[in-house]
Amino acid sequence: MSEEEINNTLARICRxxxxxxSGHVVTYGDLAAMAGFPKxxxxxxxxxxxxxKDTKLPWHRVINAQGRLxxxxxxxxYQRELLQxxxxxxxxxxxxxxxxRWRP
DNA sequence: CCTATGACTGCAA
DNA sequence: TTTGCAGCCATAG
Known part of the structure; x- marks a missing residue:
């Protein structure tokens, strides 16, 4: 993996x-913060x-801070079905x- | 370089 | 409880 890739915003978010x-969720803010973007x-x-659209990543486990999609x-x-x-x-x-809500 | 745009947030009213 | 809005920040144009 190139150094440019590990600093790529998307790559960090994906990691x-x-x-x-499975069975847990995080907010957009949590995801960003954990990837190094506090705000x-x-x-x-x-x-x-x-x-x-066909990614294997668990994108459906990310919801807003209000607990809504x-x-x-x-x-x-579709997201609701996956979560349920x-x-x-x-x-x-x-x-x-x-x-x-998942917290390490 | 500068403005607009969101799968967002927190807080004030 | 609901609504509005300023703040946020990489990206796109």
């Missing part, structure tokens, strides 16, 4: 993303948007952050 365990929540979303339909429904399939439940359209 953290890949470490999120890069929007940046995280911008990078996730670049991922190919920030994706427009119909992607949001790995045990993350929704209550009144929201995810219980205290219960599922």
């Amino acid at each position: 953290v993303l890949a470490s999120i365990p 890069g929540a929007r940046l995280a979303g911008q990078q996730l948007r670049k991922l190919p 920030s994706l427009p339909e119909p992607r949001a429904s 399939s790995e045990g993350v439940s929704f209550l009144k359209g929201r995810i219980d952050m205290a219960k599922y």
Whole structure:
């Protein structure tokens, strides 16, 4: 891996993303911070948007700080299915952050 | 170089 | 609880 790649924003985001365990979620802000961008929540979303539709990375484990999905339909429904399939439940359209938020 | 644009946030009202 | 908005920051034009 070239030095340029490990400093690439997307690569850093992906590395953290890949470490999120199934059944857990993180916020955009968390993802960015863990990748070295303390205030890069929007940046995280911008990078996730670049991922190919068929990526193997767990992009669906990233939700907003309100415990809601920030994706427009119909992607949001797909994301909700993926999360529910790995045990993350929704209550009144929201995810219980205290219960599922992942912190190393 | 400068402005616009978001899969965002936290806080004030 | 909901809404509005300034702050944020790499990217794109």
